[in-house]
Amino acid sequence: MKKIVLSIMLCSVLLATPAMATQGLAFIHGTGNQTDAYSDYWTGSFVNSVRQGLNDPNKYTVINCDFDQFMWDSQAAGCLANQLTSFITNQNITELVLLTHSNGGNIVRWVLSNPTYDSRYPNIISKVSKVIAIAPSSLGTPLADAVNQGSVFETSLGWLLGYGSDAVSQQQVSWMNYYNQNWLHGTSGRPSLPVIFKTIVGSDVESAFWDGDSYCAGYQYQVALETTQNWLDSCSDGFLNCSSQTGAGTQWFIDKQRTRDSEPLSHQQSRRDCFNLDLIIKNDI
Amino acid sequence: MKLSTITKTILTTASLLCVNQFSAAALIPTHDSLVTVPVVSHQVERTSVHFSQPIAASQQLSSAIDSYTGISDEYWIEVSGKQLNQGIDLDVNHPQALIRLSAKQTKGAWLPDDHAIDPQDLSLFKNQRSIANAFSQKVTREQLATASIFPNSSAVKIAKKAGVGKFKLKVSKTLKSNQRYLINVKEKGSAYQQVLFSERQSYLAGQTITVRAAINYRERPLKNTKHMAFIKSPTGISQAIDYQTEQGKIRLAIPNDLPATKPGQLYELHISSQGRDGSSSIKRNGKVAFAVAQPTARMTGNVTANNQSAQIGLEVASEGRYEVSGIVFGYNKNKVLMPIMLSASAHYLQAGIQQVTLNFDPEILKSSSLIGPYQLRSLKLTDQSRMAVLHRNHVKQSNAITQLNK
Numbered sequence: 001m002k003k004i005v006l007s008i009m010l011c012s013v014l015l016a017t018p019a020m021a022t023q024g025l026a027f028i029h030g031t032g033n034q035t036d037a038y039s040d041y042w043t044g045s046f047v048n049s050v051r052q053g054l055n056d057p058n059k060y061t062v063i064n065c066d067f068d069q070f071m072w073d074s075q076a077a078g079c080l081a082n083q084l085t086s087f088i089t090n091q092n093i094t095e096l097v098l099l100t101h102s103n104g105g106n107i108v109r110w111v112l113s114n115p116t117y118d119s120r121y122p123n124i125i126s127k128v129s130k131v132i133a134i135a136p137s138s139l140g141t142p143l144a145d146a147v148n149q150g151s152v153f154e155t156s157l158g159w160l161l162g163y164g165s166d167a168v169s170q171q172q173v174s175w176m177n178y179y180n181q182n183w184l185h186g187t188s189g190r191p192s193l194p195v196i197f198k199t200i201v202g203s204d205v206e207s208a209f210w211d212g213d214s215y216c217a218g219y220q221y222q223v224a225l226e227t228t229q230n231w232l233d234s235c236s237d238g239f240l241n242c243s244s245q246t247g248a249g250t251q252w253f254i255d256k257q258r259t260r261d262s263e264p265l266s267h268q269q270s271r272r273d274c275f276n277l278d279l280i281i282k283n284d285i
Numbered sequence: 286m287k288l289s290t291i292t293k294t295i296l297t298t299a300s301l302l303c304v305n306q307f308s309a310a311a312l313i314p315t316h317d318s319l320v321t322v323p324v325v326s327h328q329v330e331r332t333s334v335h336f337s338q339p340i341a342a343s344q345q346l347s348s349a350i351d352s353y354t355g356i357s358d359e360y361w362i363e364v365s366g367k368q369l370n371q372g373i374d375l376d377v378n379h380p381q382a383l384i385r386l387s388a389k390q391t392k393g394a395w396l397p398d399d400h401a402i403d404p405q406d407l408s409l410f411k412n413q414r415s416i417a418n419a420f421s422q423k424v425t426r427e428q429l430a431t432a433s434i435f436p437n438s439s440a441v442k443i444a445k446k447a448g449v450g451k452f453k454l455k456v457s458k459t460l461k462s463n464q465r466y467l468i469n470v471k472e473k474g475s476a477y478q479q480v481l482f483s484e485r486q487s488y489l490a491g492q493t494i495t496v497r498a499a500i501n502y503r504e505r506p507l508k509n510t511k512h513m514a515f516i517k518s519p520t521g522i523s524q525a526i527d528y529q530t531e532q533g534k535i536r537l538a539i540p541n542d543l544p545a546t547k548p549g550q551l552y553e554l555h556i557s558s559q560g561r562d563g564s565s566s567i568k569r570n571g572k573v574a575f576a577v578a579q580p581t582a583r584m585t586g587n588v589t590a591n592n593q594s595a596q597i598g599l600e601v602a603s604e605g606r607y608e609v610s611g612i613v614f615g616y617n618k619n620k621v622l623m624p625i626m627l628s629a630s631a632h633y634l635q636a637g638i639q640q641v642t643l644n645f646d647p648e649i650l651k652s653s654s655l656i657g658p659y660q661l662r663s664l665k666l667t668d669q670s671r672m673a674v675l676h677r678n679h680v681k682q683s684n685a686i687t688q689l690n691k
Contacts (some may be wrong), residue, residue, distance in 0.1 A: 024485045055293065072549060115328065115334065115630035116334040116608050117631065118334075122334065122336055123335075134322065145572075146385070146435070146469060147434060149467055172356055172574065173355070174353055174553075174573055175551055176572045178486040178487070178551060182487055183674075184485075189345060189347025190346070190347065191346070191624075191627045192341060192344055193611070194338040204522040223428060223431070224428055224431040227440060228356075228434055228435075230383045230440075230442070230471055230473055231471060231473070236471040239434070248479075
């Protein structure tokens with residue numbers, strides 16, 4: 001009799017449970033040609049903390065593409081589509097969360113805004129449940145313009161993350177205005193994106209040498225980004241104005257609203273496990 | 286509500302051409318303007334792809350198609366190492382301006398190892414007197430490079446006590462005399478701003494660009510401001526151009542001999558402005574990026590639609606992949622037109638007269654609270670293989686409507 005009751009209960013539970021979605025998470029880096037974004041762009045401590053928010057923390061992928069190219073390039077969006085399609089297929093993903101940083105948000109917006117450009121795009125879009133865009137360069141940055149000043153190009157030496165590339169040209173303010181108005185969705189007055197695209201905004205750079213928080217993700221970056229703030233608004237993360245970061249999709253939060261001790265996130269810190277950013281994202285997934 | 290089959294073409298894109306041929310916002314190629322260009326060498330999708338997505342009825346779609354406003358509180362000049370050793374004049378009109386000094390590496394000319402200017406070697410003069418402690422901030426090449434943004438550059442911030450006016454900046458260390466440097470003066474927060482306004486950033490070859498330019502002090506334009514313009518191509522080549530300036534409007538026909546670009550790359554119209562306000566000289570630099578599309582195809586104006594799709598007539602002059610898209614509108618209970626759905630379909634097409642399908646998603650229509658008669662607006666044609674916007678109708682141009690149901 002006990003066995004029968006147990007069987008009935010088990011059957012009831014199984015019948016009452018809808019088909020479980022298979023959640024997946026993709027980390028999508030910003031400008032640069034990455035071959036090991038796990039180590040070089042995000043760091044393992046950030047990735048491994050955020051992915052704990054998944055039902056199965058192993059269902060994640062870290063994208064490695066050449067985002068020095070224009071967003072539509074086969075080595076940029078094409079590469080992203082390849083890697084996402086493989087991930088979706090191999091892991092049977094039905095609900096995909098895309099976590100982007102910086103220009104990675106633009107590459108994803110390209111895919112979401114131009115579904116007919118590539119026959120792989122519609123399937124990817126149909127699986128995406130949301131995009132969490134950390135500090136996306138949706139409206140470009142005046143720094144990209146400053147890099148390209150002059151009557152002829154300064155072909156460059158020693159540009160560490162590929163700045164000076166097509167991706168940097170693309171992120172010039174008036175260039176992004178053109179792309180937003182003609183090729184991308186999600187900005188003011190343009191059709192909305194087909195999925196949620198919510199942004200995390202970095203609003204300041206702190207580089208006080210006596211403040212331990214200035215050392216998260218590297219003190220030297222904070223000093224440099226504080227200098228680059230001279231080209232930016234009073235609200236910026238050292239690389240992007242807040243207005244650019246909120247230029248597409250919907251604002252999720254501005255760093256200080258949720259980070260530990262209301263610490264701001266510089267552009268360098270917003271891809272690292274600084275001030276509980278990793279935990280905030282983990283809990284949202 | 287079900288859509289009924291449309292029986293005739295209403296107010297087609299061809300009629301729009303007649304109405305708007307003089308509109309600054311027109312992006313409508315004519316039969317005679319079409320060009321045949323080679324098939325692109327990069328890989329292009331060949332499968333036809335259709336996609337529809339709902340648009341929230343509450344969404345405000347912009348009436349400004351493609352306009353751009355650029356605001357600049359900075360300027361840059363190019364000088365030689367010799368000039369820097371002799372001292373260069375800088376006009377500064379805002380306290381605590383930042384000066385960036387970047388060694389230029391042009392093609393075929395490698396930078397010497399000692400190209401970077403150490404901020405310690407910089408002196409600032411005013412009225413021929415050296416200013417002690419002239420800089421409140423000095424940023425070395427190594428520090429700027431850490432930000433991964435500016436190569437070969439250093440920067441200094443002028444101390445508040447130095448004030449504003451005409452300065453001379455001098456480098457004490459001997460520089461290679463013919464080495465080129467870019468000097469960028471950034472006056473963050475300055476009330477003097479160059480404002481550039483362009484109604485569009487998308488053009489067809491042969492069209493005319495008009496940009497309004499001014500230096501404003503707060504909201505007041507400075508009188509007798511002079512503007513100089515040139516075009517910079519994506520390859521970095523600058524090109525002198527013929528242009529007319531009249532009352533702050535810079536007008537130029539797009540030159541036929543612009544260097545070719547990679548698909549999707551933009552040209553830039555650079556504008557240097559110089560004005561006076563009393564005894565102050567104000568310089569500003571800004572630019573407007575723009576695309577020049579070769580008219581490889583056009584919409585013929587023949588549009589028919591039923592409850593599943595629209596048939597759009599195209600005249601294709603160059604083989605490639607083309608997307609047609611449009612927004613379906615319906616009425617709310619107050620009889621106001623609201624957007625329901627954005628639909629797009631792309632096809633790989635050979636040259637010739639084509640009839641392509643733009644698929645709708647009836648499920649989106651069914652789930653919408655908006656009712657018919659539905660209208661198809663904002664028709665747009667793009668050449669995906671060449672990343673070119675070819676033909677576009679404005680969302681609020683009521684004559685760009687195809688009614689799907691009466």
